[in-house]
Amino acid sequence: xxxxxxxxxxxxxxxxxxxxxxxxxxxxxxxxxxxxxxxxxxxxxxxxxxxxxxxxxxxxxxxxxxxxxxxxxxxxxxxxxxxxxxxxxxxxxxxxxxxxxxxxxxxxxxxxxxxxxxxxxxxxxxxxxxxxxxxxxxxxxxxxxxxxxxxxxxxxxxxxxxxxxxxxxxxxxxxxxxxxxxxxxxxxxxxxxxxxxxxxxxxxxxxxxxxxxxxxxxxxxxxxxxxxxxxxxxxxxxxxxxxxxxxxxxxxxxxxxxxxxxxxxxxxxxxxxxxxxxxxxxxxxxxxxxxxxxxxxxxxxxxxxxxxxxxxxxxxxxxxxxxxxxxxxxxxxxxxxxxxxxxxxxxxxxxxxxxxxxxxxxxxxxxxxxxxxxxxxxxxxxxxxxxxxxxxxxxxxxxxxxxxxxxxxxxxxxxxxxxxxxxxxxxxxxxxxxxxxxxxxxxxxxxxxxxxxxxxx
Numbered sequence: 001x002x003x004x005x006x007x008x009x010x011x012x013x014x015x016x017x018x019x020x021x022x023x024x025x026x027x028x029x030x031x032x033x034x035x036x037x038x039x040x041x042x043x044x045x046x047x048x049x050x051x052x053x054x055x056x057x058x059x060x061x062x063x064x065x066x067x068x069x070x071x072x073x074x075x076x077x078x079x080x081x082x083x084x085x086x087x088x089x090x091x092x093x094x095x096x097x098x099x100x101x102x103x104x105x106x107x108x109x110x111x112x113x114x115x116x117x118x119x120x121x122x123x124x125x126x127x128x129x130x131x132x133x134x135x136x137x138x139x140x141x142x143x144x145x146x147x148x149x150x151x152x153x154x155x156x157x158x159x160x161x162x163x164x165x166x167x168x169x170x171x172x173x174x175x176x177x178x179x180x181x182x183x184x185x186x187x188x189x190x191x192x193x194x195x196x197x198x199x200x201x202x203x204x205x206x207x208x209x210x211x212x213x214x215x216x217x218x219x220x221x222x223x224x225x226x227x228x229x230x231x232x233x234x235x236x237x238x239x240x241x242x243x244x245x246x247x248x249x250x251x252x253x254x255x256x257x258x259x260x261x262x263x264x265x266x267x268x269x270x271x272x273x274x275x276x277x278x279x280x281x282x283x284x285x286x287x288x289x290x291x292x293x294x295x296x297x298x299x300x301x302x303x304x305x306x307x308x309x310x311x312x313x314x315x316x317x318x319x320x321x322x323x324x325x326x327x328x329x330x331x332x333x334x335x336x337x338x339x340x341x342x343x344x345x346x347x348x349x350x351x352x353x354x355x356x357x358x359x360x361x362x363x364x365x366x367x368x369x370x371x372x373x374x375x376x377x378x379x380x381x382x383x384x385x386x387x388x389x390x391x392x393x394x395x396x397x398x399x400x401x402x403x404x405x406x407x408x409x410x411x412x413x414x415x416x417x418x419x420x421x422x423x424x425x426x427x428x429x430x431x432x433x434x435x436x437x438x439x440x441x442x443x444x445x446x447x448x449x450x451x452x453x454x455x456x457x
Contacts, residue, residue, distance in 0.1 A: 005034055007035040007037070007113055011097075011117045014090045018140050021140045027055055028250070035058055036059045064101065066097050071089055095123070101124075114135070119209060134218040135218050137217040143236055143244075144229060148183050150239060159206075184372075187391050193368070222244060224246050225437065228427050249428055251428060344364075346373040347368075358425070384406055
């Protein structure tokens, strides 16, 4: 690696599923002696994991305050603080950081070498260009997902109101995907996806933000590997007409073995993660009773309303199940040798964590890219989806139990279990190769730093 050291500004979207990968990337840069200014709101900065002492001199956590947003409580500064239908208020909150970020950049002498930012911050490339600084959009999604949404023109079509794309078009592989692919939305997912992309109360839709982000940035960095998604990565560069660089999976490191006094050492079984608890009591009931019907030991990290659980459920399953209310240290549980599978919504970050520890996946996608990731993982034969109604997305306890038993104990699932172990060893858990992706990314940043001429002085 070059001895050249530089300064990077990092600005993630206000969601911990984005902030944590950004922080992991920041730590990778810091390990190589580069400085990072990591910008978010004060409460999010407070809630981030602590920086390792040996890296703290390189990572500057910068809390910046946005003007108050009507309808948004002061404490609500991340997606975990608000229901999904209020995410547009977080768009406005992050847009309110444009002025403070501009002031922060103006005060940097010398200017930073790069700005690495997230999809919502569509105004960053313009601001970066005004300071003569190149910008990189860091996509925390799979390359398959980004390919499915297509070139910038397709993103803009989805952002229109009404959208210039039909539900049927979202339910098949798009025409620009030239290799065999089953990656597409189910009907109930397509209905939800169009709502996410098209114009919302914030007046700047998610689809427009993503379009402007990709159009304006200097390059796209993406959390994946050429070993895992070679065709999608090549296609993505063609679709965007700019460099698309994989940075590896930024996989969690296995935690140290627990001490004998650790209470949870005797209580960690198959990890069952449910991050997007649904409002309907019937949904929680079917999931809960499906866990019980599977007759498998489980640990369920449940963030929903306890009143939605079936009456007496904790007593019913106490011999073979633990319900952990609230947040759970997911990598710590997944690293435990007695964990046999991972029940997940198939968000890209959770999928990476599960496969980084060689755990086969049972998937129940809920929103956004999760359904597309689940299709990819079924194609790779490292997991199965819970069968559900194609129209409304409902599912039964029998379907939950069947998927769990298939992945965990049935002979039919033996190849899935073996594939998950192999993909850990050869791809997701290959730390040497993942380090190489970071080094190659850094070489590019060093070579092309300062490659932007300012539009304004």
